[in-house]
Amino acid sequence: MAKSPYPVINPGGGPMGKVIIALVLIAIVTLVIKYPSDAARWVHGLGSVIDGLVDFFRTLFG
Template identity: 70%
Template sequence: MAKNPYPVMNTGGGLLPKLLGLLTLIAVVVLVIKYPTDAARWVRGLGTVIDGLVAFFRALFG
């Protein structure tokens, strides 16, 4: 049988990245439940940053 000419990526990951992802998800859910007003303000601020980046790239390439 011939060797595969394409390298195979190891996408399994270990326990630590999965645990960190789960802890991050739990922290975000707790923040949204405990402080919904602050969470909405952060999301609105993030939207403002994204709008600014879009305007920058449109001005740069448009």
């Protein structure tokens, strides 16, 4: 097997990646529980960004 030309962190390799993922998930759950209106605004904003990207690609390739 050929050596990878991109020496980056192996995804899923080692406990540090799992710890970081667990901390991010805990932060998201805490955000939703403590500040549900802020979390809803962020999700709504993310939906607006996705809608904008879809419109962009439709005009680009349509």
